[in-house]
Amino acid sequence: MTTPAPVQTNKAGLSKNDYRGLPSTLCQGCGHNSIANQIITACYDLNIVPEEIMKFSGIGCSSKSPAYFLNRSFGFNGLHGRMSSLATGALFADTTLRAIGISGDGDTASIGMGGFKHMVRRNAPIVYIVENNGVYGLTKGQFSATAEVGLNLKHQGTNQYMPVDICMEALASNATFVARSFAGDAKQVKELLKAALSHHGVAVLDIISPCVTFNNQEDATHSYTWGKDHEAPLHEISFIPALDEIELQGEFAEGTVREVSMHDGSTVLLKKLEKDYDPTSRANAFQMLESTQLNNWLVTGLLYINESKPTLTETFNLVDTPLNRLADPDLRPARETIEKINAMMF
Amino acid sequence: MSEKVINDFSVTIATVNGSGSQTANVTLLRALFKMGIPVSGKNLFPSNIQGLPTWYTIRVSKDGFVARRDEQEVVVTLNPVSFARDLASVRPGGAFFYADDIRLPIARSDISVYPMPVKQMARAANVSPALRDYIANMVYVGILAQMLGIDLETIKQALSFHFKGKAQAIDSNFTTIKTAADWATQNLKKSDPYSVAQMDSTSGFVMADGNTAAALGAIYGGLQFAAWYPITPASTLAESLNVFLPQLRKTTDGKQTYAVLQAEDELAAVGMAIGAGWGGLRSMTSTSGPGISLMAEYAGLAYYAEVPVVIWDVQRIGPSTGLPTRTAQGDLTEAYFLSHGDKQNIILLPGSVQECFEFGWKALDLAEHLQAPVFVLSDLDLGMNQWMTKPFEYPDTPLERGKVLWEADLEKLNGVWGRYKDSDGDGIPFRTVPGNKHPSAAWFGRGTGHDENARYTEDANTWENNMARLKKKYDTARTLVPKPVIKAAKGATVGIIAYGSTEPAVEEALALLKQAGGPKTAFLRLRALPCTAEAQDFIKKYERIYIVEANRDGQLRQILSAVLPDQAHKFRSACHSDGLPLTAKWVKEAILAQEEK
Known part of the structure; x- marks a missing residue:
């Protein structure tokens, strides 16, 4: 007789299953599924209780994916391009909760560009993931605003217009955390997610996430093949939670890594690769993005980080109790105040 | 001089936009109010910061009628651009005050004409050139006060309120007013019949605007x-939140129980308001027509x-940018049907400043009670x-x-519940x-098709059942929204329905109809949609129903015709929309004209 292996749990006492969502209805091989899996793993690894996360999305293939992870988290799949505003309001309900927003390149870089940039400039505390595949999937294969010049798509012809660089837009809007990754690089996605979940403010993750159905031609810049051939990581990233000791040895020997201290006490270790890269400089980030455009690289990693800016909700000096748990005496001014108010009128 | 007319006339003041005349005009209005005379003031201003002609019209009415009137007994002008038009607008027998630096012909012998040395007196006042325009406005305040009999003490009280007790500002303005009043005593001989006198008809009232309320x-x-996002005429609503929330809703340690955010559009x-409403916050936004269109x-x-959310629409006249500083009730059908697919929205229709206050809190109650957007339609005139x-x-x-379930509630239910289940019928x-x-x-909110447990489904029956439940919920709303205010009339065969800021015009029209020997008329002021049972009964009771509205198309008539198709033959529109608040005279004539048919 064999006894079933004990279910592995994390420090929150939860198993991986407690972090899963419904079965995905996206295409097999879709980059978005792999990102959903990394969200599950990152949250499990960080011992986050699912009830302490809110999920948001807009409309599109990417925006379906919050259904495929963290079933026990509250979620809201809103309107096309409007995830930013929906989430911004919801963030005030209970500021002890963390938020993950999933958007796509159509949702963010076209219809939702204004909202995206304003959410970024307000430093709303949310992990804002763009699952970027250069194409509209759910409406069957039209160009998105991140499609490269010269891209040929069936029924669409050739794209003539310059692509929007989501990281560049985020930086220009004073984002405090900007990273680019590739769905084919699961480990990096996971470590960046952990860093993003610990970030103080808005964390923009532009993840190239190939659409296997409509835009996965070998020479297309959002394809698996192109990504694998052109990915140039800035560093090897690993996330060290707050209470864990940092041991620098072996590959991560002193002098070869940068340590970035996060607001919550955790640390992001960035192992130098060919060149050293300082992600605390916004100018560096701009320069790096500019050179990736010129040289046709898929530079991935943490492009920019600034842990020192106040978040949107912090700027409001809110009471400690979550606003949505306040009741009458806190919300309705006392009876005697009405006379004073009337006296203030003429 | 013909027989004296006391406390029953209109004054219009024509100035240049951006010259600071609003302070002078509101000071006059408040002084009259403090004298106990029923009064109203309407700012008829252009969409402009500086330079275009602007008018302010004040009505004093011993009978308490505060609707705007077209007839102007007293006209004041400081604006050469509108001079000819202003002169022509004075009612025969009326008074015309003008700044005497405007050298334009005055070819009317049927009115009293009073020149005012505005520039001269402003120059004489010992103030910086930057303040000269403001002081110039106080010249007409002083002259009007003297010529109409406005108590200078009440003017001082009005100034003190306006300048929040700042002695220097009060004194320098009051000095000019006093000097101008003295000048008028010595230099102008009253030859028109219009004046004011102390009454006791405003005690128990305050003065305020609908947006603040x-x-x-x-x-x-x-x-x-x-x-919110800035838009005329709604901006001052959100700005008032920013004024009063810190005074009323901070904890003793200075922390906020609220957040107000100016959005990007x-x-x-x-x-954001919907996100917050979903998150369990009492949440709202305030805008005007163009904003409502964007919110669809x-x-x-x-x-x-x-999701509970309150949407205030302080209406201005449209379509498109329209006339951003002019009033209308033109967003009713838009708000009622806003957004695609089958639905009707819940709409509250405040008819007074006090009701703006009352619906301010009731709308939040209704939104959370009904888990739905609740629109509140005010307008520029009211707001x-x-x-x-x-x-x-x-x-x-x-x-x-x-119906919000917290941890303890779910514990009692053993965690068994359905987000979209009609548990209570x-x-x-x-x-x-x-x-x-x-x-x-946890549940997953979505605009896509969902079952009772908020799970995505494309099942045909589930869709239809859910839509039927939403309709049932709207019928529940019918029993919860504010009931209409009904003024019955014995033996009446005709009913009038109106809503919002037109109430004073309709109230006065009822009196005018009576005087004119018109039909006996009952009046219902609708305060909400869906149309409650009381409103439906009213409609069924009368032979003819006049629906008075400040819009072109008779939007409430359109809605009521759809709600009660078998009653639609009774409906007659009295609708008019030129950007100005309706007058009683117009309402009376619109009804009489159709009665004669």
């Missing part, structure tokens, strides 16, 4: 989140995903003008938070909000 009402309604403003898609999401109003009344019911389901840590609390 709406903001205060929302604050007393426990407002926790507001997002109206799409985002309503989106989101309004449908809130309707279908069943931005100063009105005599009964003082604001403290809410008489506790906050209505609706009223169409209103239960909901949970983020932060609820019970493992069965």
Whole structure:
């Protein structure tokens, strides 16, 4: 007789299953599924209780994916391009909760560009993931605003217009955390997610996430093949939670890594690769993005980080109790105040 | 001089926009109010910061009629551009005051004409050139005060209120007013019949505008989140939140129980408010017609995903940019049907400043009770003008938070519940909000098709059943929204229905109809949609129903015709929309003209 292996749990006492969502209805091989899996793993690894996360999305293939992870988290799949505003309001309900927003390149870089940039400039505390595949999937294969010049798509012809660089837009809007990754690089996605979940403010993750159905031609810049051939990581990233000791040895020997201290006490270790890269400089980030455009690289990693800016909700000096748990005496001014108010009128 | 007319005329003051005349005009209005005379003031201003002609019209009425009138007995002009038009607008026998530096012909012998040395006196006042325009306005305040008999002491009280007790500002303005009044005593001989006299008809009233009242009402309604985008004539509503929330809703240690956020556009403003509403906050946004248009898609999401949110529409005249500083009731059908697909929205229709306050808190109660967007339709006239109003009344019911389940509630239910299940038969389901840590609390909000447990489905029956429940919920709303105010009339065969800021014009029209020997008429002021049973009974009771509206198309008539198709043959529109508040005379004539048919 064999006894079933004990279910592995994390420090929150939860198993991986407690972090899963419904079965995905996206295409097999879709980059978005792999990102959903990394969200599950990152949250499990960080011992986050699912009830302490809110999920948001807009409309599109990417925006379906919050259904495929963290079933026990509250979620809201809103309107096309409007995830930013929906989430911004919801963030005030209970500021002890963390938020993950999933958007796509159509949702963010076209219809939702204004909202995206304003959410970024307000430093709303949310992990804002763009699952970027250069194409509209759910409406069957039209160009998105991140499609490269010269891209040929069936029924669409050739794209003539310059692509929007989501990281560049985020930086220009004073984002405090900007990273680019590739769905084919699961480990990096996971470590960046952990860093993003610990970030103080808005964390923009532009993840190239190939659409296997409509835009996965070998020479297309959002394809698996192109990504694998052109990915140039800035560093090897690993996330060290707050209470864990940092041991620098072996590959991560002193002098070869940068340590970035996060607001919550955790640390992001960035192992130098060919060149050293300082992600605390916004100018560096701009320069790096500019050179990736010129040289046709898929530079991935943490492009920019600034842990020192106040978040949107912090700027409001809110009471400690979550606003949505306040009741009458806190919300309705006392009876005697009405006379004073009337006296203030003429 | 013909027989004296006391406390029963209109004054119009023509100035140049941006010259600071608003202070002078409101000072006159408030002084008259303090004299106990029923009064109203309407700012008829252009969409411009500086330079275009602007008018302010004050009506004093011993009988308490405060609707705007077209007839102007007293006209004051400081503006050469509008001079000819202003002169022509004086009613025969009336008075015309003008700045004497305007050298234009005055070819009227049927009125009293009074030149005013405005420039000269402003120059003589010892103030910096930057303040000279402001002081110039005080010249006409002083001259009018003297010539109409406005008590200078009440003018001082009005100035003191305006300048928040700042002695220097009060004194320098008052000195000019006094000097001008003295000048008038010595140099002008009164030859017109119009004057004011102390009354006791404003005690128990205050003066306020609807936007301030709406903001205060929302604050007393426990407002926790507001997002907005600047737009005339709604901006002062949100700005008033920013004035009064810190005074009324900070904890003793200075922390906020609320957040107000200026959004990047109206799409985002309503989106944020809906996000906050979904999160369990008492939430609202305030805008005007163009903003409502932008909010359409989101309004449908809130309707279908069943998220509480309050949307104030301080209406201006449209379509398109229209006349941004002119009033109308032109957004009714838009708000009622806002967004695609099958739906009707809940609409509150405040008819007074006090009601703006009352609906400020009631709208939040209704939104949470019904888990739906609640629109409140005010307008520029109500929102931005100063009105005599009964003082604001403290809410008489506790906050209505609706069917929200917290951890302990779910514990009792063993975690078994359905987000969109009609457990109580009223169409209103239960909901949970983020932060609820019970493992069965979470649900996934969506604008896509969903079953009773908020799971995505394209099942045909599920779709239809859910839509039927939403309709049932709207019928529940019918029993919860504010009931109409009905003024019955014995033996009446005709009914009038009106709503919002047209009430004073209709009230006065009833008196005018009586004088003119018109039909006996009952009056219903509608205060909400859906149309309550009381309103439906009223409609059924009378042979003819006049629906008075400040819009072109008779929008309420359109809606009521759809609600009660078998009664639609009774409906007659009295609708008019030129950007100005309706007058009683127009209402009376519109009704009589159709009665004669």
